[in-house]
Amino acid sequence: MGKKEAPISRLQDFLPPNTYEPVLHYLHEFKVHLTVARERKSILGDYRHRTHMHNHRISVNGNLNQYSFLITLLHELAHLLTFEKFGNRVQSHGREWKSIFGQLLDQFIKHDVFPDDIKQALIRSLHNPSASSCADDVLLRVLKSYDQKNGKEVIFVENLPEGALFITYDGKIFRKGAKMRKRFKCEEVATKKLYLFSPLYEVVAEYDPGHATDHTPGPP
Template sequence: MLSNYVPEASVVYCQQLWQQYQFTFQVARPRRTRLGDFRVLPYNRTQITVNANLNPYAFLITYVHEVAHAAVHSQNKSLRRSHIRPHGPVWQTAFQQLMQPILNEDVFPKAILQPLRQYLLKPAATTYANPALVMALRQVDQPQTTNLSANQVMLRDVSEGRVFQFAKKTFIRGTLRRTRVVCKEVSSGRSYAILAHALVEIIIE
């Protein structure tokens, strides 16, 4: 399964991690709010999911990100999960260590490797926290996005108060909060936190 989603040079390593931490793994339908997730299931079983629409390099980074959660859980089963911050120092160290064996040009293109190394100095909860890495990863997506509308831009570049469409809904752009922008859906009046690097379509008034 993994061979269809990650760079060829990383397949064996990814399979080794799967065997080592014994989690259930699923490729998930694209989700707007997350690239992947890690869950502890009943009877202390664990599960990792990664979105199917990610390019191989983004998929690999997300996969290892979630495996780092599995590693932290495996090493700290005796502690309550609330005692360990989800993306705190313990997870950051685990993620950095798990990425080391694949942090080379056999796996990642140089254009991605440089911002990836910078991001890993202090990894955040999402790669969207590092604009340079997001842009490098998005360059790999370009062949698949050549049919994008001329009005389509990243949400972070939309001015506050501007109306735009995302996921077939109309929103008003609000304030930026770290890696997400709080936006109000026009039809319902509800507020949503949308990733700042999400591609949205500007509505020409």
């Protein structure tokens, strides 16, 4: 899955200033085995509860900017704290988890570790946080503005005209369709199947049938 081990002190490299000590407190208190993963397109982080053979395990994608990394780590820590309090008796993203995640976020918001735009986006959803930051378009838009793109142009689905073809990270080609409430209905060209895409889904490239070989993506 592309995970890597690193000394716990390296965690500072992935976190905003003044957040390492409070995060480390949780990791030590609950004996968390934390790993940093390479980019995973389907998830930003994951959590596995303790068993008689293993401690709590959390992984977070290492390609995230420091604010996204912290929010994702707090998301997974909220799962841990929910398990410690309720075991498997509650839904994974139910009201118990939302309450605990909101309390964790509030703890860090009060210490001004987030820029004002991220802070306001978090406060907006504090009492009913989404199951994923990817599901909150307002928060996701703000967080993406802090990504380092190394001069590479970023293309979001919302930037493409209706009917445009685009390539996803796994090399599939889609045709953008109409917006259905919050997401765009897009057709996979090869299979004619319909999928819903977030407006902020990053495409690899627009697809030009006349220059197809120029836009063939590399491995995801």
